[in-house]
Amino acid sequence: MDRFKAFVREKGLYLLCLAVAFAATAAGILALRRIVGHLTGQPDAASGLVEQDTLWEQPDTAVEKPVVDIPKPTQTPTPAPTATPQPTQQPMRAAESQVPQQAVRPRPAWYGKAVTPFSGDELVYNETLGDWRTHNGADYTVPEGKVITPAVGGTVTAVRSDALWGNVVEITDSSDIVWRYCGLRQTQVTQGEKVTQDTTLAVLGSLPAEAHVGSHLHLECMQHGKYLDPAVVMGEK
Numbered sequence: 001m002d003r004f005k006a007f008v009r010e011k012g013l014y015l016l017c018l019a020v021a022f023a024a025t026a027a028g029i030l031a032l033r034r035i036v037g038h039l040t041g042q043p044d045a046a047s048g049l050v051e052q053d054t055l056w057e058q059p060d061t062a063v064e065k066p067v068v069d070i071p072k073p074t075q076t077p078t079p080a081p082t083a084t085p086q087p088t089q090q091p092m093r094a095a096e097s098q099v100p101q102q103a104v105r106p107r108p109a110w111y112g113k114a115v116t117p118f119s120g121d122e123l124v125y126n127e128t129l130g131d132w133r134t135h136n137g138a139d140y141t142v143p144e145g146k147v148i149t150p151a152v153g154g155t156v157t158a159v160r161s162d163a164l165w166g167n168v169v170e171i172t173d174s175s176d177i178v179w180r181y182c183g184l185r186q187t188q189v190t191q192g193e194k195v196t197q198d199t200t201l202a203v204l205g206s207l208p209a210e211a212h213v214g215s216h217l218h219l220e221c222m223q224h225g226k227y228l229d230p231a232v233v234m235g236e237k
Helices: 001-038 210-215
Strands: 114-116 125-128 131-134 137-139 154-162 166-172 175-184 202-204 216-223 226-228
Touching: 114 210, 125 210, 154 175, 210 216
Parallel strands: none
Antiparallel strands: 114 137, 125 131, 137 216, 154 166, 166 175, 175 202, 175 216, 216 226
8 A cells, every 4th residue: 555655646647647638538539529410410429418300291181272263275266278369460561561572683685604704813824915814804705796784883983995905994883893894895985974784885895815715795893902703793603
């Protein structure tokens, strides 16, 4: 016993500190378990206080309430199919019933298939002159002395004589196309004169630059400084 008392006296302070530490640890563990219990919804069994949840129960009895003022569905009768009305024929107005046909331009009496066509930018050999050059018009076989009339009416813009092309008459039409008739003689029109397709320009003469072709009319068409194919302009092609 004396030894125990001596040990307590010597180690009492250490034992007291150990007891305090144990008590603090136990209190901390108990507080931690209570906090975890509150967070997870689990009651703290250590405290001995188990809270019983009171359940709010809904009654299972169905409440019968009379249904009032609900409209009954009505069925709309489908109308019987009717014949599709035909569009009423509108009477033709007088202005529409008398639309004139587009006038077809008559061919001149000398007109026929071109014996030497328009070459455009392609060079062709001229047997009379012995060189290669573009053929800027179309040659129509016409007997010498045949009356030459305009293919299209217009205004005479030039009447002249040329060493290679004989007598030449130029007519400018309403589309600013210049029609040049070459190889004429006995011209009967003057510059500035208005002519139609029935006007006699001249009779066919000779054409020195193309003597190898024989008797023919050399016709050229030019618009804004550019040569055109007379056969295309007259609707042959």
